[in-house]
Amino acid sequence: MKQSAGLVLYRFRDDVVEVLLGHMGGPLWARKDAGGWTIPKGEVEPGEDGHAAALREFAEELGVPAPAAEAPDLDLGTVRQRAGKLVAAWAREADLDVAAISSNTFALEWPPRSGRMQEFPELDRAGWFPLARARGLVVAGQVPLLDRLEERLADARDPAVEP
8 A cells, every 4th residue: 555644834823824726737637626625745665754854855845845843743643545555644733835836757758648647746836725625625634633733733732632
């Protein structure tokens, strides 16, 4: 079973939590908005630490390293996406200029059965979205990660909840 790891960047804007999502590249996703966005993530190599893989994949998918953390990353656990892939994720409070991204690419025969291979970016753009909007954009299997982030942040702000 394939296992991936990702990093969810989040920031606060006027007391609203925003998360950084990437729009999946290539012609199959070009006109898809809802369900066409993802957290920056990728496959964990055999023997690789999941958190290290999340940081590596962030840099590969966005073309820039993850911004430095001022606090330990939040472990958001693992989810199973519809196709069965397991995705482990961590969250980090940081900001990033989305105009600076430059994703790695993949090759795809396009148009289908044309015999012509073309290169497409894995993520063709990135954006910051309030959590409520992000839930409607991200692939369905990743919504629980956003829910967990919101819960963890609410717990951190509530003095009655022990960390």
